[in-house]
Amino acid sequence: MTLTPATEFVTYTLDNQVATITFNRPERLNALLPDMIHTYSNLLDFADADPQVRAIVVTGSGRGFCSGADLSILGTDPELVQGFLNGQSHRTVPGKYLHLSTPVITAINGPAAGLGFVIAMSADFRFAKSDAKLSSTFARLGLIAEYGIAWLLPRLVGLARASEILISGRTFTGQQAAEYGLVLSASDDPLSAAYECAADLVSNCSPASMAVIKAQLVRGMNAQFNESADDAFVEMGHAFGREDLAAALRGKIDGVPPQFPSN
CATH class of the missing domain: 1.10.12 (Lyase 2-enoyl-coa Hydratase; Chain  A, domain 2)
Incomplete structure (x- = not known):
């Protein structure tokens, strides 16, 4: 049996030809450490290379999807910040979805911010919890539109809405995301919606x-x-x-x- 590159903080399961990748730091709303981004990138490649995998679902454990980079740790360790900036995985992960052969589905079960927001939006199919809080946050942190989101978002919702979301950095709900066309639907159970979508792809496509x-x-x-x-x-x-x-x-x-x- 081939061992997956999964870790404690980014887990992997395969069931009925659907791979599930889960960010697993629920106590930190699944905030990302550099090693987690590297693991996530490797798991995407691992799933895409497996002929038994016909859809990939990405979600978060607990009450969050992914709150972005863990600023509480990065802010106290200059070496971690430099390692984060120098690392290749966080640069390539958002665009990687575009080049995978396997459809990627995000189940946005809670807060998605910063890089977590970019990861959520980069998937082929997106489902959100109605009251999930979404935000690019970059402008409110003194940062810029990172990870290619300035290229992607206008293609999803048009320049006017993308400008409002990115320049203001405001928080909006999963229900609003559905109204904007950012996600296919908003519900109380986005993971079930994601698995329903995946099952349809597996059975019929x-x-x-x-x-x-x-x-x-x-x-x-x-x-x-x-x-x-x-x-x-x-x-x-x-x-x-x-x-x-x-x-x-x-x-x-x-x-x-x-x-x-x-x-």
């Missing part, structure tokens, strides 16, 4: 198709329409050459979920 469509979306963000259409024609040719289409057709004929090959 081709891993190869999901991976290709994710890549198409990323490429299309900065492409002209004709470039995106040409890209689609190329990918369509590849799709017709894979077993996945035949598996989907057999499933429809037999009235059963398709048995897609692993990606």
Whole structure:
């Protein structure tokens, strides 16, 4: 059995082809230490490389999702601050979602702030607890829009709303996030919503198709329409050459979920 790179503070489980990564410092609202960011990055790669994993759910233990970097510790240890700034994991984690083949789903079960907010927003699918408190916080800490969130947020909700969220650094609720279009839904149980979404992907969607469509979306963000259409024609040719289409057709004929090959 392959050992995961999980630790006490960032845990990993696999069930029904859904990997769950959980930030696990509930007494600190899952505030991040440099080693936790490194572990999280490794776990994303670990899950993405496992052919048995068809969806990744990310959440937090206790009453929080992730309150960002643990400023109480970083503020007392200059070496930790320097290590945090010099580390590569915290620079690449938010953008890593864009390059994973496996869909990532965040269940925002409580406060998500700073880097925790960026991690929550960077996923392919996002579900929030209705009363969860969300905030970029950067402007209120004398910082800047970090980790690529200034690139991502306008693409999610438009420049006007992104400007308001980032420049003000104000706190808003999961319900408001749903109204803004930042999350797919707000409810009392975002983890159940995330698992329901993951189960649907596992049962009904081709891993190869999901991976290709994710890549198409990323490429299309900065492409002209004709470039995106040409890209689609190329990918369509590849799709017709894979077993996945035949598996989907057999499933429809037999009235059963398709048995897609692993990606």
